[in-house]
Amino acid sequence: MTDAPTAAPPAPRPYSPGLEGIVAGETSLGYVDGEHGRLLYRGYRIGDLVEHGSYPAVANLLWTGDWDAKHRLSTAPIPDAVMTILRALPKDAKPMDALRTAVSAWGATQALPWPPTVEQARALTAFSPSALAAFARLRAGEAPVEPDPSLDLVEGFLYQLKGVRPDAGTARALDAYFIVGAEHGFNASTFTARIVTSTRSDIASAVAAAIGTMKGPLHGGAPSEVVDQLSQVGSADHAEAWVRETLDKGERLMGFGHRVYRAYDPRAAALRKVAEGMEHRPDWLQLAIDVEDVALRVLAEKHPERALKTNVEYYAAPVLMGVGLTPDLFPATFSLARHAGWTAHALEQAADNRLIRPDVNYVGPAERDLPSV
Ligand code: ACO
Numbered sequence: 001m002t003d004a005p006t007a008a009p010p011a012p013r014p015y016s017p018g019l020e021g022i023v024a025g026e027t028s029l030g031y032v033d034g035e036h037g038r039l040l041y042r043g044y045r046i047g048d049l050v051e052h053g054s055y056p057a058v059a060n061l062l063w064t065g066d067w068d069a070k071h072r073l074s075t076a077p078i079p080d081a082v083m084t085i086l087r088a089l090p091k092d093a094k095p096m097d098a099l100r101t102a103v104s105a106w107g108a109t110q111a112l113p114w115p116p117t118v119e120q121a122r123a124l125t126a127f128s129p130s131a132l133a134a135f136a137r138l139r140a141g142e143a144p145v146e147p148d149p150s151l152d153l154v155e156g157f158l159y160q161l162k163g164v165r166p167d168a169g170t171a172r173a174l175d176a177y178f179i180v181g182a183e184h185g186f187n188a189s190t191f192t193a194r195i196v197t198s199t200r201s202d203i204a205s206a207v208a209a210a211i212g213t214m215k216g217p218l219h220g221g222a223p224s225e226v227v228d229q230l231s232q233v234g235s236a237d238h239a240e241a242w243v244r245e246t247l248d249k250g251e252r253l254m255g256f257g258h259r260v261y262r263a264y265d266p267r268a269a270a271l272r273k274v275a276e277g278m279e280h281r282p283d284w285l286q287l288a289i290d291v292e293d294v295a296l297r298v299l300a301e302k303h304p305e306r307a308l309k310t311n312v313e314y315y316a317a318p319v320l321m322g323v324g325l326t327p328d329l330f331p332a333t334f335s336l337a338r339h340a341g342w343t344a345h346a347l348e349q350a351a352d353n354r355l356i357r358p359d360v361n362y363v364g365p366a367e368r369d370l371p372s373v
Pocket of ligand 1: 260
């Protein structure tokens with residue numbers, strides 16, 4: 001005989017599912033001002049960084065706090081052990097799985113003591129584009145291309161992917177995408193990287209876990225779905241009917257709306273400008289612009305209570321297609337861009353570390369005896 005089960009004591013502390021609205025840390029890296037549509041990296045406006053900077057300069061700003069517009073970083077060679085693993089992957093593996101595996105294997109080839117350093121952040125950020133490019137070529141039956149140290153990181157990535165040097169406009173467009181994707185506050189993958197770092201685990205483990213988090217469809221972004229939707233629209237004169245039909249069916253327009261932004265996403269504005277200036281503009285960029293006008297008008301009509309504006313994914317689609325990436329490479333390319341932010345957060349976490357370990361409300365059975373046999 002035991003005492004009757006006692007109920008668990010009620011939770012005395014506030015609880016927010018998904019941690020929504022909970023402040024879980026402090027950062028001096030990125031400021032997301034959703035109300036006014038502002039995104040700042042260490043205080044600098046995203047539009048100015050895209051106009052005057054490059055991805056290596058922005059990554060260096062995030063890692064060190066110093067602005068040097070001329071800062072350079074090239075892609076790095078792939079260690080032999082990692083190449084062996086990339087060759088062993090099935091050709092139909094998802095690029096995100098390949099990238100996560102490559103980062104994990106890279107970590108096994110390095111001595112990565114805690115705390116993480118800027119040099120480690122730089123080395124990992126330089127390695128991953130080579131790994132993704134190599135996997136993309138191997139699955140197509142092509143030989144990987146060695147890094148060209150004379151090229152900056154994004155140009156080098158395109159070179160290793162295609163086997164030819166991209167033109168300046170193409171490299172510039174993808175570089176702009178990398179800049180706007182570099183950092184965005186305490187999103188799920190960045191928070192993951194900080195949790196891993198807080199246990200005094202190494203930077204490769206933090207980034208591998210972050211890639212795994214970004215792989216989920218709720219996080220990894222919607223640009224390939226934007227591509228699908230624009231091909232469904234087909235032509236500008238069909239836009240109004242398509243938008244209304246889609247919303248009437250209760251479906252969402254990809255590339256619109258955001259959990260934080262209530263104003264036009266500043267990253268979308270910067271990317272639109274870049275997409276319009278591209279030498280090889282994708283055929284359907286004009287279609288995207290026409291559909292956007294219609295979508296914003298109809299969304300405002302259907303949701304007067306909620307500001308639903310263009311988000312970064314909408315104009316990421318023409319930029320990524322325009323530089324010649326296939327849609328299945330979009331999420332992994334987004335992950336390459338986010339390396340700067342993930343690793344900068346690892347450095348920031350380690351500099352003032354406290355193990356991240358929240359509490360949970362227990363809602364299971366009260367204490368009880370095992371059933372007797
Ligand atoms: N198209 C149509 N209706 C929309 C859209 C959209 N894109 N976004 C929100 N709504 C509507 C919802 O249907 C809902 O209406 P209801 O209350 O009548 O059901 C209302 O607006 C609020 O929607 P929520 O899901 O509560 O808004 P939330 O802020 O949580 O969602 C999200 C943000 C997930 C991005 C949403 O806007 C969406 O699904 N957008 C389309 C997908 C997309 O573009 N994702 C990329 C986001 S950017 C990024 O992740 C980097």
